[in-house]
Amino acid sequence: MKKNPSDYKILVVDDHMISIRLLQTHLQVTGFMDIEIATNGEEASDQLKDGNFDIVFMDWAMPHRDGITVLRECRADPRFNDTAFVMVSAEAQRKNIIEALAAGATAYIVKPLSQDELKETVAKVLKWLENRSVDSGNMVNA
Amino acid sequence: MPELSQTEAIRMKADLVEIVTSSVVYTVSTMFGHKIDVLRSESYEPADRAITARVILFQDDSYAIFRFAFDRAMLMMLMSKFYPPEVLEAEKPFEDSACEIANIVCNRVKSYLNEQGFNLVMHLPSVERGTVDDKGRIVNLNFTLNRDRLHVDFALTDKKTANG
Numbered sequence: 001m002k003k004n005p006s007d008y009k010i011l012v013v014d015d016h017m018i019s020i021r022l023l024q025t026h027l028q029v030t031g032f033m034d035i036e037i038a039t040n041g042e043e044a045s046d047q048l049k050d051g052n053f054d055i056v057f058m059d060w061a062m063p064h065r066d067g068i069t070v071l072r073e074c075r076a077d078p079r080f081n082d083t084a085f086v087m088v089s090a091e092a093q094r095k096n097i098i099e100a101l102a103a104g105a106t107a108y109i110v111k112p113l114s115q116d117e118l119k120e121t122v123a124k125v126l127k128w129l130e131n132r133s134v135d136s137g138n139m140v141n142a
Numbered sequence: 143m144p145e146l147s148q149t150e151a152i153r154m155k156a157d158l159v160e161i162v163t164s165s166v167v168y169t170v171s172t173m174f175g176h177k178i179d180v181l182r183s184e185s186y187e188p189a190d191r192a193i194t195a196r197v198i199l200f201q202d203d204s205y206a207i208f209r210f211a212f213d214r215a216m217l218m219m220l221m222s223k224f225y226p227p228e229v230l231e232a233e234k235p236f237e238d239s240a241c242e243i244a245n246i247v248c249n250r251v252k253s254y255l256n257e258q259g260f261n262l263v264m265h266l267p268s269v270e271r272g273t274v275d276d277k278g279r280i281v282n283l284n285f286t287l288n289r290d291r292l293h294v295d296f297a298l299t300d301k302k303t304a305n306g
Contacts, residue, residue, distance in 0.1 A: 016242035017235060021224040022173060061245075061266060090249035093256060111246045112172040 005031030014059040041065025060089035075104035194270040195244035216287035241267040
C-alpha cells in the first residue's frame with residue numbers, strides 16, 4: 001500500500017495551461033510530486049495506455065476528445081479499475097455531475113478550483129484507493 | 143428561449159448582472175487569491191492592447207455574447223504566481239488565461255440560467271482578433287489594474303440587428 005503523496009502517480013488533463021499550473025501548484029503543496037500533464041483528450045488516452053497512473057484529474061470540455069469520452073473508455077477497460085478519475089470542470093450543472101459520476105468518475109470538482117476543495121477531494125480519493133480492493137463500486141461525492 | 147413578460151425580463155436582467163458579477167469576483171479570487179472591485183458603466187472602453195476572450199451562449203436562434211477584455215498588466219500580475227517571467231514574454235499564456243476565466247464565469251452563468259428554464263449551449267471561448275461588428279445582446283466585462291487594485295467594469299447592452 002502506498003503511504004505518502006509522493007508515491008502516487010498523477011495525470012492532469014486540461015486544454016487550459018493556467019488550470020494545469022493551478023492544479024499542479026496545489027498538488028505539489030500537498031506533497032504530490034509525480035505529476036504528468038496532457039492538454040487534450042487524445043493525448044490523455046495515449047498517456048493512459050502505458051502510464052500506470054493512480055489518479056487522473058480530467059477536464060470535461062476539450063478539443064479533439066472530451067474528458068467524459070476518455071473516462072467512459074477507461075471505465076470500460078479493466079486495467080483502469082483501480083485508477084481514480086476526478087472530473088475538474090467548469091460545467092456546474094447538476095446533470096453534468098450526475099453524468100460524470102454515472103460514467104465512473106470517483107469525484108467531481110467544479111472550477112474554479114480552490115486549495116481547500118482540492119485537499120478535501122484528495123483525502124476522499126486516497127480513501128477510495130485504499131478501499132478499492134474491498135468495495136469496488138464505492139464512489140465519492142465531492 | 144422562453145417568452146418573458148416585461149417584468150420578468152427586467153428581473154432576469156438584474157439577476158444576470160448579479161450572477162455575472164458574483165461569478166467574476168469568485169472566480170478571480172479563488173484562482174488567483176486577489177480581491178476584485180466591480181463597477182457598473184454604460185460605456186465600454188478596453189485598455190490598449192487588451193486581450194479579449196469571447197463566449198457565445200445560444201439557444202435556437204437567440205444568443206448572447208460575453209466579451210472579457212483584460213488589461214495586460216492585470217493578467218501579468220495574476221499569472222506571475224504560476225508562471226516564470228520568461229514564459230510571460232509569449233502571447234499564448236495570456237490568451238489561455240483570458241479564455242479560461244471567461245470559460246469558468248460563463249459556465250456559471252449558463253448553469254444559473256438553465257436552472258431558470260433555459261436550455262443554453264455554450265461555445266468554447268476564443269480570442270477576439272481585429273474589429274468585430276457585434277449585433278445582439280452583449281455583456282462587456284473590462285478588467286483593469288488601477289493602483290494595485292483589480293477592477294471589472296461591467297456593461298450590458300442590446301445592439302439591435304437589421305431585423306430589429
